Structures are given as structure tokens and as C-alpha cells.
Amino acid sequence: MMLDKLREGAQGKVAKVILGLIILSFALAGVGSYLNGPARTAPATVNGTEISAAALENAYRNERARMESQMGEAFSQLAANPDYMKQFRRGVLDRLIDQALLDSKARELGLRISDEQIKQAIVEMPEFAENGKFNNDRYLQLIRRAGMTPEMFRDSLRQDMVRQQLMGALLGTEFSLKGEAEQLDKLYNQTRDLRLVRLAAANYVDDVQVSDNELEQYYKTNGARFMNDEQVKVDYLLLDAANLAKGIKVTEQDAQDYYDQHQDLFQRAERRHVAHILIPFGKDEKAAEQKAEAVLAKAKAGDDFAALAKADSSDTFSAKKGGELDWFEKGVMDPAFEKAAFALNQAGDLSTVVKSPFGFHIIKLLGVEAAQTKPFADVKEETITRLQADKAKELFFAEQQKMADNSFENPDSLDLTADAMGMKVQSSDFFTQASAPAPLNDPKVLSVAFSEQLRDDNTNSDVIELSDGKALVLHITGHQPKAVKPLAEVKEQVIAAIKHDKAGEVARGKAQGLLDKLKVGESITADLTAxxxxxxxxxxxxxxxxxLDQNLIAQAFTLPHPKDGKPSVALVAETNGDRVVVALDKVNVPAAASGMAAMLQGQLGQGKAQVSYKSLIDELRKAAKIEYFTSVEATVE
Structure with missing residues (x-):
């Protein structure tokens, strides 16, 4: 049985691939129980042990934040669907249950992690390193920012590492053979020679008619194709940091004080002034490098660098000036060039031969300008702008809080909030999710504007922060649900759809006739002409x-290999409704595996590991008593 494998090699290599699927998103999932007492009945139990509401909420927030970070606006649009978010939350709960089952199995197997292993793992974490070494202050700062004490973090890490042992014991036994990967690689890179006869549905549209009965029946059967999108209209108050900044006055003394307190903002980085000689790779890179070494030897021997640059450098623009480049700071030049230039100490120093994507360089240091604070006079306008922006940000957050407080205290409309803040309520016309005007077209706003809960409550929304220094609060004032458009409005669309379908059937019939002839070995040359x-x-x-059309490609690669010089044939309906007779003449198999084989071998091993992981979870679930609790009823697995 598969679980027997777990008792062997339990200290094996960490199985990061599968572990990432069940742990990384929930590394802090149990922390909520330290911070908050249970707010409601546990959403689930596993063998009598509760999955706390706090743990679920914390894991849900972490997973949602991860998805928002990965998917951006796309996830905001998904989150606007209550059914999707219900499934999303259930998925989070199921993964917490799986995690609890794994923890129980690890305890059953007696898996342990020592304090020394915990300490070593923390020291080796790159998140806690500065300049390549573990920094205890950074460690404490980061875990406190996550709402954890050192003890809590160690306990969480110990739990994670025990799971790693468990998964390592399982996944360490999975592998794929080189031959499997090479065979899969050849399948991936196989090509096929095809002949196609395409019968476009559009060519037969004029040959078909639509009766009134067909029109009515199609409209009734396919009403979902002729729907009005859901629409809402809203009142809203928009707070704009840019507008707030316009009213902020900054005196010269204010700017001077800001400059004195924030001189780190006005530093000019160290700059270098160099000359260089560039020898391009040409057709013989080794010969180019030897030439660069020879030029460097001349420069070291005392030959005039500027003259050498004019004679030998392929950088014609700088060569005219003896190889001289403009002053530059770090982050401007090619990394290898920059490293060599900033390693030189005194004017006149020469680098070794430096390789970059452009060729080989010899660099001469002409001057160094140390890092320095820019004079106030040079940055006065910048200082005023920065100070205005800082003050505007402070005012923006203060006004945002004021707007939040007022709209919450007066939830029935935005009028009283507008009066309190000296703002004007703006009103939209009806809009769909696709036609919303700015700033209502922000995904965060759309998620709220189309919220059934907010609409049913008939209250103001929370303040919604936008990405461009704006924030708004809205109130839904109208709603038009999704509905089938009247037939009179979509009659022409319905007729066109019916004609397209019927024309496709005409094309299919003609294509089938061609296919039938090909299958019995008859010529279709005369038919094609006709x-x-x-x-x-x-x-x-x-x-x-x-x-080519993806339906066609998929069908072509399922056809059997041609036999006895006869093609394999099929009829394909393309995504646009056209019909295509496909003849497969030849299958081209690569003589040898490509460079993908090694990658595919790893993927095959991962795939087998995932199957084993799922089998493990299935076995653990079958043996466990799992109860789900909702506001309606309890269910038992």
C-alpha cells in the first residue's frame, strides 16, 4: 500500500514541488489562533479536531492576497462573482483540512524536527539576510511585522518542516526514466504533412432561408445568446490627491526645513569619468581578445591612450574624442563595464581587458566625483514639489478617513457626507462592467458596484482606494438585471445566426460527400472543380x-499514421463554422530527442509525485471523519 512507503526514508529530501501546493500559501495560516479568539463555530473538524474560524479567515486572506498579487485586475473581476468566491473559500478550507490530515499522519509516523534544525533553517533563510549573512534584527523585524513572536514563528516553521519530511518520504520514491522523457519529447516535436479542402460556411449563406417558425424557435432556445448585460448606476464621491495638492502652499522656509531634514533624498551618487577603447568580437572572438590585450600592453607601456582609441576603437563616436565618455553613475553602463570602471582608484589607472556584449574594452579612469548632497538652490523646486506631495498625502488620508466616517454614519445616501466635506455628489448613467466610465471602470470599483449584498443593503460602500492617488465611496441608485433582449431588437442577429448554422450544415454535407469518396479511394478532382x-x-x-485552427490541429494529431501510401482522412468543424476535409499524408518523427527531454523528465517525475500526493490525501480522507459546518447544516465525510 502506498502509505507503507512513508515509513521508509522519512528523513529524505524536501519535496518542494508538491509542498508548495499545500504549504506556501498558508505558512501563517495557524497564526490567527494566537491573535484572535474564535469568533464563531468552527467551519470544519477533522477527527474531532477543529479547523478554527480564525485559521480559515487568516488562510483565506493570505490566499486572496497571493492571487491578487499574481493575477491583478483579472482576480478582482473574478472576485466580483459571489459564487466564485464561495468556491474559493471552500477550496481554502479543503486545503487546511488536507494540511491537518498530513500533520496527523506525520505525528503517527513519529516524525520530528530538532531545535538545532529549526535554528539552522532560520539562519539560512535569505529573507533574514543582509549582505549575505543572517541578521537577527531583520529577523525579529520581519516576523513582528507578520504579527508573530519568535516562539510562534519557530512553532510554525517546525510544523512546516515536519510536513516537508512527510512529503519527502513520499515524493522521494518517484522518478521517470530517460526513455519515457525522450518518447514524450518526440511526440511533442512530431510534425505532420497535411492536405486540406476548406468549405467556408459563408459561401452558402445566400442559399438558405429562415422561416418565421425557425426564427421564433431559435430565439426561444438560444435566448442566452441575446442577453442584455447587467447594468447599474451609482452616485459617488471622488477624492483626488492631485486636487488636494493644488491648494497646499509651501514657503521657501518650509522647503529649506524639509531639505535640512531629508538630505538623503537629495544625494548625487558617485560618478565616474572614463575613456575606453572597444574591440568588437568580429568573426573570431579569440583574435579580438588578443588584439585587445595587445592594445592594453601599448597603453601600459606609455602609448597615448587617446591616440590608441582613435586608431583602434570601434566606438567611432567616443574614438573621435580619444575614447572619452560622459560622466556616469552606477546603474547606467553594462554591468561588467561598470564593475571594472568603479574598481579603478586614481585618474590614469587602466583596467584589464573587459568583456561585454559589445566586445572587449580597455578602460582608463579620467576622474572621480564623490557622492555629495545637491545644494538647496539646485533642488529648491524639487523640494517644494516633494513637500507638497507629502502634505497632500497626509491630507488625502485624513480626508479619506473623514469620508469613511461620514458615509458610514449616514449610510442611506451620500448627500450628508458631501455636505460635511464640501464635495459634490457625482451621478453616473447606467453602465455595464464593460462600459463603465472612469474612474468607475477600476476593477475594485466594479466589484463593489455590482455587489448584490451592497445593493440589497441599500447602503454606502466602504471607501475604495484606487491606484492613482484617488479614492471614492459609492451608493448604488439603480439596477437592471441581465435579461433576454426583445426579439424585435435582435431579429437581424437571430436571422444571421440561423443562416450561419444552416450554411454550416450545407458545407458539412458537401464536405461529407468528399470525405466518403476519399475513404473508398475515389478521386475528388472533378468535385473540387465543380x-x-x-x-x-x-x-x-x-x-x-x-x-491553423486549433480544432483542426487537434483532429489532425489524432489521425492514425497513413498506411500503404494512403492518407488518413477526417472531417473537421473549425471554430468559425467552416468544414474542412483533412488528409494526413505523412508523420514526421524527429530522429533524436531535443533539448526539452531533460526538462520533460523532471516534469514527468513531478506529475507522478502529484498523483502519489493525491492518492495519499484520498486515503487519509477516506480513513478520517471530516465534518463541514455551515449556517444551514452540517455535512460529514
């Missing part, structure tokens, strides 16, 4: 070809 069709030839079509 139908005004031509044969398309496509050699070396790849499995991931993007020029």
Missing part, C-alpha cells in the same frame, strides 16, 4: 501551430 474548391498543402505542421 464546387470551385482548391487543395491547401501544409507540410511540417507542428502540434502547437498557431496559424
Amino acid at each position: 464546387l470551385g474548391l482548391k487543395v491547401e498543402t501544409h507540410k511540417g505542421v507542428a502540434r502547437f501551430d498557431r496559424e
